[in-house]
Amino acid sequence: MQDVSPFRNAAQRETDRAAKRDAVLRAAVRMFNERGFFATSLDDVAASLGISKRTIYHYLANKDQVLLECVTIGLQQLLQAAEEARAESGNGRDRLMKFLRRYAEINMDDFGRCVIRTGEEALSRESLPRYRALKKEIDVALRQMLREAIDDGSIAPIDVKIAAFTLAGALNWPARWHEPDGALSTSQIADAxxxxxxAGLDSRSA
Amino acid sequence: MQDVSPFRNAAQRETDRAAKRDAVLRAAVRMFNERGFFATSLDDVAASLGISKRTIYHYLANKDQVLLECVTIGLQQLLQAAEEARAESGNGRDRLMKFLRRYAEINMDDFGRCVIRTGEEALSRESLPRYRALKKEIDVALRQMLREAIDDGSIAPIDVKIAAFTLAGALNWPARWHEPDGALSTSQIADAxxxxxxAGLDSRSA
Incomplete structure (x- = not known):
């Protein structure tokens, strides 16, 4: 057995740094969700972690970058959910349903909530293109899954654009009303x- | 025929005052929706009307009151839509559908959009109770209409709370994505x- 070095190697330092950066983002996103972005200062975030604002600047440039990172994490969770759902077996309806359930759950979790609650008004002009590009990717993925389910006959033919907005709207909304300590779990709400x-998308005999 | 007095009587002055106040609110709500509440100053609103900020203060106390009035108008439009729908003939499903269509349309109109886009983060602590009470009334009306439609058998039995959030979420969302100059009219979008x-609420034989 080798002696354990008291010095951290490069990989350990990188892991350490990523963990600290994540902790800052997690603390920030919770404050943004609770108090609102404009009412939260990086001093508040730093205080909640028992560190100084200068320490935060070691990991993130400014409050705008903190917000951009938070919404980017939320949007990437949604994109990943789309990818995972599309890799599932079953018909188009099954894959769509899988995606929608995860979509709803993510919107009740910290970073997904921030995407909806803080919205694009709070992002800086420089951050908007990246944010919008990710949102667009998710919309494209949702429409593609709707189209596939229509094509294989597992849901009724429908205006894909309107359907995508209807689904996204319904499933974005829990970010505003869901209370983490409510009686129903996020997965129960998502399922319901x-x-x-x-049922609104199912094939129907008239 | 009487001579028309060059002096305005009390009723005329009151009508005049209300029209000017409305014009301020309409100009303000459009700027809030386009630029965001925090990025809009009352100076901007005044400039768009060719008046001074001092003139605005003749009708409204401050920017917070302007916002509260704007969201109150939007919420009262929704409440009125609920009342009108409930006065309709037909079964519970017909009345619910009528309400939901107007609900969607209002959320694509100036004041309805403001309710959703600006959200409660922007309201002052003093304004929140009135805002929340109105929101609550709308939620109660929607749940009541869902319950009536279930009771008369015109829609499938369902968790009324979850259904109300699902419907409201879907129909609030156009406030964020709908572009007034888009290809579809607001009523076409609302209908679709x-x-x-x-269809998701309809009675189904399993």
Whole structure:
């Protein structure tokens, strides 16, 4: 057995740095969600972690970058959910349903909530293009999954654009009303909402 | 025929005052929706009307009161839509559908958009109770209409709370994505969204 070096190697230092940066983002996103972005200062975030604002600047340039990172994490979780759902077996309806359930759950979690609650008004002009590009990717993925489900006959033919907005709107909304300590779990809420929405998309004999 | 007095009587002065106050609110709500509440000053609003900020203060106390009036108008439009729908003939499903279509349309109009886009983060602590009470009334009305439609068998039995959030979320969302100059009219969008949502609520033989 080798002696353990008291010095951290490059990989350990990088892991350490990433963990600290994550902790800053997690503390910040919770404050943004609770108090609102404009009412939260990086001093508040630093205080909640028992560090100084100068320490935060070691990991993130400014409050705008903190927000951009937070919404980017949320949007990437949604994109990943789309990718995972599309890799599933089953028909188009099954994959769509899988995606919508995760979509709803993510919007009730810290970073997903921030995407919806803080919105694009709070992002700087420089940050908007990246944010919008990611949002666009998610919309494209959702429309593509709707189209595939229509094409394989597992849901009714429908205006894909309107359907995508209807689904996204319904499933974005829990970011505003859901209380983490509520009686229903996020997955129970996600399932119940998606059941209603999927029934609206199902093939029907007139 | 009486001579027309060059002096305005009390009723005329009151009408005049209300029209000017409305013009201020309409100009303000459009700027809030386009630029965001925090990025809009009352100086901007005044300039767009060719008046001074001092003139605005003749009608409204401050920017917070302007916002509160704007969201109150939007919320009262929604409440009125609920009342009108409930006075309609037909079954519970018909009345619900009528309400949901107007609900969607209002959220694509100036004051409805402001309710959703500006959200409660921007309201002052003093304004929140009135705002929340109105929101609550709308939620209660929607749940009541869902319950009536379930009771008369015109829609499937369903968790009324979750259904209300699902519907409201879907129909609030156009406030964020709808562009007034888009290819579809607001009533076309409202109809298409409500068709999807109502199909999700319809009675189904398993």
């Amino acid at each position: 909402m998606v059941d209603i929405l999927m | 969204m409500v068709d999807i949502l109502m």
